[in-house]
Amino acid sequence: MPQLSTDPPIDDLAGLALFNQVSQILGSSLDLTQVLNQVMDAIIQLTGAERGFLMLVGRDTPELDLRAGRNVDRVTIDGDEMEVSRTVISRVVEKGQPVLTYNAQEDPRFSQQMSVVGYALRSVMCAPLWARGKILGAVYVDNRVRSGVFSESQLSTLATFANQAAMAIENARLFTMTDQALAARVEELSILQRIDRELNTSLDFDRVMDLALEWAVKLADADGGMLLLLEEGAETARVVASRGRDAAPDRVPLAHPAISHVLANGESVVMHGPVSAQSVDGTPAIAQVAVPIKREGRVTALLALESSRENIFDEDKVAFLERLADHAAIAIENVRLYDAVVAATDAKSTLISLVSHELRVPMTSIKGYTEMLEAGAAGPVTEMQLEFLDTIQRSVDRMSVLVSDLSDINRMESGRLRLDSGPVDLADVIDEAVAGLQTQFVAKGQTVSVDIPDDLPSVLADRSRTVQILTNLLSNANKYSPKGRPVTVTAENVDREGRRFLRVAVTDQGIGITPEDQAQLFTQFFRSLDPAVRDETGWGLGLSIVKMMVEAQGGAITVESTPGVGSCFAFTLAVADDS
Ligand code: ADP
Helix, strand or coil: CCCCCCCCCCCHHHHHHHHHHHHHHHHHCCCHHHHHHHHHHHHHHHHCCCEEEEEEECCCCCCEEEEEEECCCHHHHHCHHHHHHHHHHHHHHHHCCCEEECCCCCCCCCCCCHHHHHCCEEEEEEEEEEECCEEEEEEEEEEECCCCCCCHHHHHHHHHHHHHHHHHHHHHHHHHHHHHHHHHHHHHHHHHHHHHHHHHHCCCHHHHHHHHHHHHHHHHCCCEEEEEECCCCCCEEEEEEEECCCCCCCEEECCCHHHHHHHHHCCCEEEEHHHHCECCCCCECCEEEEEEEEECCEEEEEEEEEECCCCCCCHHHHHHHHHHHHHHHHHHHHHHHHHHHHHHHHHHHHHHHHHHHHHHHHHHHHHHHHHHHHCCECECCCHHHHHHHHHHHHHHHHHHHHHHHHHHHHHHHCCCCCCCEEEECHHHHHHHHHHHCHHHHHHCCCCEEEECCCCCCCEEEEHHHHHHHHHHHHHHHHHCCCCCCCEEEEEEEEEECCEEEEEEEEEECCCCCCHHHHHHCCCCCCCCCCHHHHCCCCCCCHHHHHHHHHHHCCCCEEEEEECCCEEEEEEEEEECCCC
16 A cells, blocks of 8 residues: 655645545545544645644544544543634534634634633644535644644645545445444354254253253343243243243243233333333343244244343344344244154054054964864864965964064164174074075975075174064065075175175065165055065065164165066175174
């Protein structure tokens, strides 16, 4: 940035050049302090004054504030000797007209004043700072002892310059203001982001309420406050969080002035003074703010803060609290939804446990009596009766599969599935699963070949659950392959992320699965629309259970399939002695 020359006072032509130079500098800076100092330097040079200063009208008060000075400091300004200077400045700011006096001691406007006499003040010049139709303040220069230092033409230069300077000051001021406003907004956003993070990490209702109130009290600089929840039909609101009082009431009447105001208007309210502001316990309060927390436009809760300082809840704070309330509303709604989902899941889980238990008992007796009838325990059975009994038998088997699948899913989803892990010999498990489905394979003329190495290490798994996994996969291979198509079971060692696993694969030459169906295979109740699938019995739960059980044991499941060619389902389980 170009610097001002520091040469002594100058003539008119040089003055014009300086004027130009200064204007350019002023136009290029948005730093208010820098602009003010540059203005003051330029004025001293343009006028050749002994001393000078610049005062601005305060933003919120009409008082004049010293913002830049040359050869004069605040103490001097506040002292008696500056009485006339202050009078001149006030007059200029008030009237908006420049003032020039060649000899203050003889000027009837000032000669009576003590400072003129006492400090031999003679030449004074002052011009208002006009910008956008408003007076921002004034620039003032003076000379003691010598009279007639300043001329009319200098006054007009000063006045013109003052107007230029005023624009630069106003721009710098606006810039700082927007800058400050922007900084405040950025800070607010980052605070709200932090609050959101905290609010959203907790799904505990009391904690969310407490956090929201804690932030509100802190950021509004309040002495304390409460979060009140409205309840359908109640004449009092429930206090769900409270800060700043030893003993908070459990409930607050809706007739409380601040609360009833918010409820009637759906808007925030600030109450001042002991008459209208009232603490929740009825004692007078100095300042109070109540902000509604809304859901779908309806007030569902209220944030009420109190302070012993008057005027503490200004517009900005209320606006901020309203934004905070909006964020809290979302967090409260999340907690509410979460609680509702948890309650519904709990209810579903309880129902399934109850129903499974109640169904198992009669199913066991149906199964038992059917077997007894089949065995002739109640007398001889005809061919046709045997066939009917067989149908009953198979239906009960289907039901019991469904009941045990549902209760497995229930246990896994509620985290109540107990896994009894230990070293498991896979060859054994495969044999057991194949043997369990022998009838089904024989019925379809399918062979099952098991191809596993002799030195297969044990896996770390729950034995009966591993049998269940394999049974499900083998049963699908049986169901979804045409008659006579062979099924193979293989096992091999694999390494995954430095750990040893066994990979068990069940391969069939069945109907296969389309890529679209493969994407949904492991979701509950999914069954392909292929008629060959629909011809078989099933609930679409087996594979989702298999996946959960494999993953619960630290393994993974994959599928490779080509429609019309066959499928291969493979899962891994960790090797037991792997350290
Ligand atoms: P279910 O067999 O009771 O229908 P599953 O969860 O075991 O339920 O299987 C879901 C679906 O995946 C089956 O309905 C079928 O469409 C498909 N599927 C599973 N295994 C095979 C397979 N080996 N071959 C072809 N399709 C299969």
